[in-house]
Amino acid sequence: MPMDRTLQSESMRSSMVLSIECLKGSSKADEWTGDMLQTGDIVEEIRIGSGSGLTHKAPFKGGKSGVQKILYSSYKNKQTSILVRVRRGSNEFAQLQACIVPNESGGKRQYMLRSIADPNYTVGFSDRTESECFELQASRNSRMVSELSRTRLQDGFVSYPWERRMHEVLSVPNSSCFLSVLLLPKASDRVASRYNDLEDTLARANAWLSASLASGVPIVFMNIQTESLLTKISGETASATVNAGSLSDLSNLANASLYGFEDYHGVDIGVVRAVRLWYAPLAGEIAIEIKVKEDDTKLGFAISRTEEGFIYISSVIDDDENVPSTRSGLSTLYKESVSASKLLVVSRLSNEKVLPWMVSSTGAVRCFDTVSLSQKLSLHRHANVPILMHVFLWDQSLVSRGFDSARHRVPSPSMLPLPPEVRLAHQPNDNQILPLPAEEPNESVVTSEPADRRLQRDTAGEMSFRFHEFSVPNNWV
Numbered sequence: 001m002p003m004d005r006t007l008q009s010e011s012m013r014s015s016m017v018l019s020i021e022c023l024k025g026s027s028k029a030d031e032w033t034g035d036m037l038q039t040g041d042i043v044e045e046i047r048i049g050s051g052s053g054l055t056h057k058a059p060f061k062g063g064k065s066g067v068q069k070i071l072y073s074s075y076k077n078k079q080t081s082i083l084v085r086v087r088r089g090s091n092e093f094a095q096l097q098a099c100i101v102p103n104e105s106g107g108k109r110q111y112m113l114r115s116i117a118d119p120n121y122t123v124g125f126s127d128r129t130e131s132e133c134f135e136l137q138a139s140r141n142s143r144m145v146s147e148l149s150r151t152r153l154q155d156g157f158v159s160y161p162w163e164r165r166m167h168e169v170l171s172v173p174n175s176s177c178f179l180s181v182l183l184l185p186k187a188s189d190r191v192a193s194r195y196n197d198l199e200d201t202l203a204r205a206n207a208w209l210s211a212s213l214a215s216g217v218p219i220v221f222m223n224i225q226t227e228s229l230l231t232k233i234s235g236e237t238a239s240a241t242v243n244a245g246s247l248s249d250l251s252n253l254a255n256a257s258l259y260g261f262e263d264y265h266g267v268d269i270g271v272v273r274a275v276r277l278w279y280a281p282l283a284g285e286i287a288i289e290i291k292v293k294e295d296d297t298k299l300g301f302a303i304s305r306t307e308e309g310f311i312y313i314s315s316v317i318d319d320d321e322n323v324p325s326t327r328s329g330l331s332t333l334y335k336e337s338v339s340a341s342k343l344l345v346v347s348r349l350s351n352e353k354v355l356p357w358m359v360s361s362t363g364a365v366r367c368f369d370t371v372s373l374s375q376k377l378s379l380h381r382h383a384n385v386p387i388l389m390h391v392f393l394w395d396q397s398l399v400s401r402g403f404d405s406a407r408h409r410v411p412s413p414s415m416l417p418l419p420p421e422v423r424l425a426h427q428p429n430d431n432q433i434l435p436l437p438a439e440e441p442n443e444s445v446v447t448s449e450p451a452d453r454r455l456q457r458d459t460a461g462e463m464s465f466r467f468h469e470f471s472v473p474n475n476w477v
Contacts (some may be wrong), residue, residue: 018060018067019042019128020086025105025147036115037096037123037150039143040136041086044093048082048100063127071111075100082113084123088137096123114115125250172351172390177285179219179347181208182227183275183359195361197256198226201275204359209277212308216343218394222278229272283393285347290328290387299381300325301334302476303346303374309356309367313337313344313391315476324381333391333398337343340394348390349373351355377477 020041046056046067054074060066074080074380080100086095089398103124106112109178128136165172173224183205187197202224256273290299300323304314316331317323325331337344347355356367380387393399 002221004015016063016127017130017133018058019126019133020084021124021126022122023124024120024122026118035094036121037084037086037094038088038137038140040128040133041088041094042130042133043084043125044087045085046070047085047331048081049079050081053079064125066226067125068110069101072109075102075111082111086160089134098123113174171285172287172348175348175351175353177280178278178281179353179355180276180278181205181356181358183208183277184229184361185272185274186363187361195272198273198275201273204363205275205277208308208359208365209279212306215306215308215310216239216337216341217306217308217310217312217345218342218392219279222280224275224277227276229274230270235239281345281347281392281394283396283398285390286393286399287331287388287390288328288330289346290324290330290380290389292324292384292386296324298323298379299377299387301330303370303377305367305370306343307365309365310343311346311354311368311370311373313346324387330389331453336398337394342394345392346389347392348388349376350388351390351457374477381477397433399456 020037020039020043021040022037026036043060044058046060046069048054048056056067056070062069071082074082082098082100083095084098085093085095096113100111100114101114101122103112105109106124112122112124115123119455171177180439183201185198185201186204188194190197205224209219212219292299298317300317300320301313302315303311305311313330313334316325316334317325318331318335320326323331325334334344347353354368354373356365358366360366377387379385
């Protein structure tokens with residue numbers, strides 16, 4: 001008799017049962033808790049439909065294939081709600097409320113169950129012996145460790161409302177507060193077949209920044225980096241460039257401004273290493289709205305340009321309280337800039353940037369012409385259209401001290417205004433080079449500079465504008 005009972009017990013343990021197979025884990029990793037079904041759980045009951053629906057209990061006729069027929073029939077009749085009750089061990093039970101969905105990876109007419117609580121969690125059915133199910137249940141800890149090593153983070157693309165964000169979040173809609181100037185390497189001959197090295201371009205960028213600070217432009221250095229530009233080269237230019245055809249040639253590229261390589265079609269491609277210098281206003285930008293009346297005959301201020309390409313307010317009428325420059329507070333802000341030995345730099349006109357943005361291979365600074373700017377400002381006056389002008393700030397306290405005629409303030413990319421002598425905290429990457437900090441400009445350089453010298457800075461070199469011999473009255477608007 002004891003022998004018969006043992007054989008009967010072994011026969012029951014080796015009998016086939018319907019078990020759970022986890023197909024996709026929960027996004028909350030709850031499949032390893034006692035509330036969720038786990039691989040190896042023995043199915044005891046299936047109830048399809050809500051309320052007193054159709055109930056199927058173990059043993060299930062046909063095993064997995066028989067249950068798949070039940071799921072197919074229920075899905076076809078649009079009865080997709082299902083409750084699965086399972087046994088874990090001898091006296092531990094759990095259940096899952098799910099819906100029936102097609103299992104495309106399983107084949108034709110194959111279905112799986114998707115959890116109602118977490119749609120990412122899906123399970124299917126599998127035929128196993130009862131002893132195999134008990135072994136799987138006992139190996140829960142080792143399977144968790146194995147799953148941990150196999151689980152990979154997933155990434156993907158999500159849509160983003162760029163147009164709405166650029167209009168709502170930015171102080172100037174669709175325009176950034178990041179400012180930079182791109183310096184191309186200077187050609188060392190007339191036919192532009194040879195260029196000065198990278199060190200020369202960096203030195204010119206450093207000189208441009210130091211000269212801007214010395215003239216009173218209220219900016220702070222942010223970063224500097226090399227920037228690669230592709231161009232087609234041939235003839236003498238191709239023979240004069242460093243060849244980047246092999247790894248052994250890379251050491252020769254460290255200080256080269258132009259190097260070349262040959263593509264699959266035999267065309268010589270040149271890579272120009274320009275330098276981009278990033279900077280920011282000391283205390284952000286402020287927008288001033290200059291309203292115009294019908295009886296206004298002049299705006300009351302003059303504009304000029306530094307040799308580095310910055311447009312600034314060079315003079316104001318201070319004996320007339322009824323001119324637009326005085327009514328808008330521009331005259332008062334100009335006087336504050338003179339007291340601080342700073343230039344009142346115009347950064348935007350009607351939300352359009354009017355800052356220098358490139359230095360050509362001839363050394364000419366590409367910037368805006370004061371004549372065309374004066375003409376546009378005069379057209380604003382004749383058309384009685386308000387002028388929206390942004391200027392650089394050099395002191396954050398100016399806003400709190402009454403210069404609140406501005407509609408909004410554009411913050412600097414830096415959280416706090418950094419003095420020019422402060423280095424950046426982060427380390428440069430492979431294509432970024434941080435120059436030595438420029439010395440703080442001597443205030444006497446700005447205060448001792450004659451006014452007529454400032455107002456004569458109206459050309460950007462022979463390759464740019466041809467507006468020479470500007471007199472002081474021509475800059476008034």
